[in-house]
Amino acid sequence: MKFYFFLLTTLWFVFPAFAQECTKSISGEVIDFHDKTPLAGALVVVVGQNTSVTTNSLGEFTIDGLCDTAIELEISHPECTSQFLTIDTNDETNLKISLEHHLELLDEVQVVGAAQRQKTASSVEKTVQLQTLERMSGGSLGDALKTVSGVSSLNTGANIVKPVIQGLSGSRVLILNNEVRMQDMEWGDEHAPNIDVSAANRITLIKGAGALQYGGDAIGGVILVSPEKMVAKDSLYGKFLANGMTNGRGGNATVELVRSFENGWFVKAQGSYKRLGDLEAPNYVLSNTGISQVGGSLQIGKNSFKEGWEAFYSYFDSDIAILRASHIGNVDDLIAAINSKQPNFIAPFGYAIDNPSQEVTHHLLKGNYYRRFEGAGKLKIQYDYQQNQRFEYDLRRGEARGIPSIDLTLRTHTISSDFKIDANNKRQLRFGLMGRYQNNTADPSTGVRRLIPDYDKYDVGVFVIGEYYLSSQLTLDTGLRYDFSQIDAKKFYQLSRWEERGYDQDFGDLILEDFGSQLLTNPVLNFHNISGTVGLEYDLGAETAIRANYALSQRAPNPSELFSEGLHHSAARIELGDLRIQSETSHKIAVSTEKNTPDWGYTLTPYANQINDFILLEPSGVEFTIRGAFPVWSYRQTKALLMGIDASLYRQWLSNWRTEHQVSFIKGSDKTLDRALINVPPIRLLNKLIYKRPQWNGLRIALESNYVFEQNEFPPNITVFSPQVNENVVLDINTPPPAYHVLNMDMEMTFKMLKKDDFTIGINISNLLNDSYRDYLNRQRFFADNMGRNVQLRLKLYF
Amino acid sequence: MKTKFFSALAMTSLLFLSCNNDDNTPDPVNEEEVITTLTVTLTAAGGTPIELKSQDLDGDGPDAPVITVSGSLATSTTYSGTIKVLNETESPAEDITLEVEEEDDEHQFFYGISGLNATTEYGNFDDDQNPLGTEFTLTTTDASTGSITFTLRHEPKKPNDGTLADAGGETDIAVTFSVEIE
Structure with missing residues (x-):
């Protein structure tokens, strides 16, 4: 969220204000998407204009002095995912906006230095970021994963590399490619995962079987x-x-x-x-x-x-x-x-x-x-x-x-x-x-x-x-x-x-x-x-x-x-x-x-x-x-x-x-x-x-x-x-x-x-x-x- | 690459539609390359041929080869030897000697003699005049007991110094026969 604030602050200076005689106004209420409670302190910004307001303790806001009939609003909250809305001020003047009040989508925002949101709360997880992957892009998936402690590899030469997590490999390590569990004869020692490491943006490694949504048999872990x-x-x-x-x-x-x-x-x-x-x-x-x-x-x-x-x-x-x-x-x-x-x-x-x-x-x-x-x-x-x-x-x-x-x-x-x-x-x-x-x-x-x-x-x-x-x-x-x-x-x-x-x-x-x-x-x-x-x-x-x-x-x-x-x-x-x-x-x-x-x-x-x-x-x-x-x-x-x-x-x-x-x-x-x-x-x-x-x-x-x-x-x-x-x-x-x-x-x-x-x-x-x-x-x-x-x-x- | 990619895409969609329905029983596979039998025939002028045979009908299965030697060799005799290699899992048995002789530049038999007073010499060669060895001569001298090991190497180094270590390649046959000269 800091990132968004940063972005917003930057926008502030970048876009010059256009002072015009404008009279339109909108008002609305920002609520939590899940439990429908009002969200106080949410920032509502008119995109491209020097206008912003913050919601009060009841989650309400009002913006006056709008010129255009079609405007875009960005609604953000420190604990939520920002949302963009395009509205017509002639039709809608009283808005009800629901924001995603959980950090679920935080991992979509790459904030340098901040921890990724984990797939599980209590398992040990490590993420290999894009920059590291790009540096390893000449090798294979197994080579890239070896940058994580506790991960080694079972090789057949230099080109067939199977990841080993805390001593276990093969069928005990599930590999998901874009949320699809790979079914590629992973049982053989000389069968490497059929994944192109240069196409990956991020690789997350979960040690152990704690992430049950991916399978119950991940005795080694999940990639x-x-x-x-x-x-x-x-x-x-x-x-x-x-x-x-x-x-x-x-x-x-x-x-x-x-x-x-x-x-x-x-x-x-x-x-x-x-x-x-x-x-x-x-x-x-x-x-x-x-x-x-x-x-x-x-x-x-x-x-x-x-x-x-x-x-x-x-x-x-x-x-x-x-x-x-x-x-x-x-x-x-x-x-x-x-x-x-x-x-x-x-x-x-x-x-x-x-x-x-x-x-x-x-x-x-x-x-x-x-x-x-x-x-x-x-x-x-x-x-x-x-x-x-x-x-x-x-x-x-x-x-x-x-x-x-x-x-x-x-x-x-x-x-x-x-x-x-x-x-x-x-x-x-x-x-x-x-x-x-x-x-x-x-x-x-x-x-x-x-x-x-x-x-x-x-x-x-x-x-x-x-x-x-x-x-x-x-x-x-x-x-x-x-x-x-x-x-x-x-x-x-x-x-x-x-x-x-x-x-x-x-x-x-x-x-x-x-x-x-x-x-x-x-x-x-x-x-x-x-x-x-x-x-x-x-x-x-x-x-x-x-x-x-x-x-x-x-x-x-x-x-x-x-x-x-x-x-x-x-x-x-x-x-x-x-x-x-x-x-x-x-x-x-x-x-x-x-x-x-x-x-x-x-x-x-x-x-x-x-x-x-x-x-x-x-x-x-x-x-x-x-x-x-x-x-x-x-x-x-x-x-x-x-x-x-x-x-x-x-x-x-x-x-x-x-x-x-x-x-x-x-x-x-x-x-x-x-x-x-x-x-x-x-x-x-x-x-x-x-x-x-x-x-x-x-x-x-x-x-x-x-x-x-x-x-x-x-x-x-x-x-x-x-x-x-x-x-x-x-x-x-x-x-x-x-x-x-x-x-x-x-x-x-x-x-x-x-x-x-x-x-x-x-x-x-x-x-x-x-x-x-x-x-x-x-x-x-x-x-x-x-x-x-x-x-x-x-x-x-x-x- | 592009064509490969798109044809692959098209193929997948096809497979996708056709799905699969192979409830039918799979066909058995008869091993084509298995060598089950090695027969070495040693013939001396006027004498009864002596046969050394190793037969392993289950190929790479758990049963060990059955090794038989039909008799003893005579002292101070020259035998002409021929080697026959068969795949008896097929019926009729396939004569693999023909393949070996056809690809003579990629094959070579080696004869290892231990404890016997006998020497061997190659009887046939490939086009480069390097030994092949499905035919050979064996010359005995004094009475003794020991063994002869026949080794067939696939893709050995050719020419080599006549030892297995120098020849390298991979072993297709390695059989040891206990033999007596009397």
Whole structure:
């Protein structure tokens, strides 16, 4: 609201007064939209004229001496959203104006330095702002999120990046793109979210399952990728953003165009393209690691305070080459790769995307409508459709060359609605319903047995969330959600596998047809999940707050956990799901204390997450084929405990110097087997020094140090028989790589071109010292080093 | 790019209208590339051929390959060897040897001998005169027991120094047979 006042004050001086003989007058009353109480102290301004009045204690106002018959009024109140009204002084002289008396829309106004309105009161939330996103626009969504403490990433090379929140990833992290829950086969470790980070305006991260409106199964957390909010004013503007990179010898570019109208209509179109060749580690080319990516979106809608609608379509296609050296034949090849300090296949730099590779296309279509009811609340209805097409190409022989090994099409329809009751100042209630149908089809023409079977999945969810403002300082939030999910699959099992798993004993009645060496089965599995949350937010004043939250959440197993059955060449492993897997249940307690002043601030978030029946994938044994031995990775369930702390601190030392510090520590243990969990992020320490000199064309220089410790807690390695040396050998598959330190640097300046401060040029250097290192959470750590130095030139133009 | 984008948009709307109704039963997939069987035939002039065979009918399934050796080798004898590779999940069985020989520049067999008094020599080559090895000769000397490992590498470095470590590539077959020379 300060912003509006500022704006109004500015307008005051800008617009000269036109003294005329005018006699028209209007009067009216300003009331709260929700509970209809009068609003005192509301400012009523005649737009474009030097006239303003303030409402009295009864919410009334009168403006005299008006000349025009058609005038525009801006009505604002420190605690409300401003409203614009066009009136005819001949027709209306006694107005009744209702203002939105809650801070609900505050997050639409970007006030520098002020906290964003949270999606929940008591969960830990962090927002990555546009400026940071623009600086990270050459990377991926996962890279941008790593700027938040407690977030790491699970990589397959540098281009496939899955965000990990407090040690959890994949199906445990919900990603919402413009309020649509992404359904893009998020279950696979080598499946990156299909989101174009250069199209995002803001990314909010909610740690834990406290935001039940998005789903009950967010054991890790929720990531909200939001486009820009449209403002109802007549404008046409756009943005061009491009990055050129030395590592990969390519770049990306995004163009965005927005047309909005005073009556609330808006259209936004955006398109992006990215192309990189082979990436380079400090000592060698990472052969076959290029990427080609195309994204686009179109958004049309109409917003007003009372009602609005939006239609949104987005397209995302990425074609990602997978490191050639990571495609291996058997356990001996894997041992050879682990022992060799460099990849077994290095070719000169090239742009070609050869096999192995993956190509994923994601379509997202959404329509929504909202309406506010005076004295009641706001109703929202949304429908969305998503189609995810995934091809994975392996190195194949003969006629199969060029035919994908995996060809899956996932289609999802979702209808959701929710109603928010905010008429009462003391509380806010929200009810919601969700229905979803999903169909997966695996094309049999691949000539490879389906890794994920054909299935139909039905989901129904219902939730209620309440927020109670107990005092001006204390807010209580609670929520409860129920989800039903049914998965109806048609899956072929090899007879030998069916028997080896003991399914012939337990699931004999699922068999539809016997093809000799294969069985067609029809598993129909139902899951009932309950989730709930309760939390408190206590505002201590002086920009300090404490939050405490408990969340119960249950997650049904995903198709990969249930049905996986086959050989993954990319990891030389056989992955086995289990039909007996049940929902996992998480109990998480998180406390956070936070202070945000202009001079300094901190966040301290300890948490404990106990997950019963935690589903995990880890090496469990070896199987022999004519190709030799393969480690078997099986899904199993255990009782897991994740405990950790995320801490961050910033300090503005002098007006130009600022430092930022982050540390995240997490310990994951398997309580059933009394040992460490696999793939738990090691301790990360991040320190940043920022120098800013606004008078020098907004000069900003940032130096960032990233220290990642060695993970010293990991499950034991397994022993396998090696045909090559004719004896049992230890397969060093779980041993983490040593600690590493990487320095990054970013510089930018802003210049005046067409309008004011509209052209920004920046240079970003990642891995400044060109250090060789490997990361524990990179699936390609067995085969090659991470990327070496990358110098990026960034251009941004607003027009 | 623009066309791609708009055609994609059009396609989505189509799919949207047509929805889906695949209640029908999916077709089974017969693995086309699986190698189930390796047969090595060693023939000496005038003698009965000796067959070394590894058969794994469930491919990547849980069952281990069944390995059989039909007899012992004789001392101081030269055998001509041929290797046959089959996919027996298909009926009739597909002879993958043909594919391997056709793509000879991308394949190579390696013979690893341990404990046996025997040596091998490549019998066939690709167009660049680098070894392929579906045909070879094996020459025995004194009596001994040990093993022979046959390894087929896909996309190895060619030429290489004859060791697996130098050749790289990915392993398509790795089978060890226990053999006696008497």
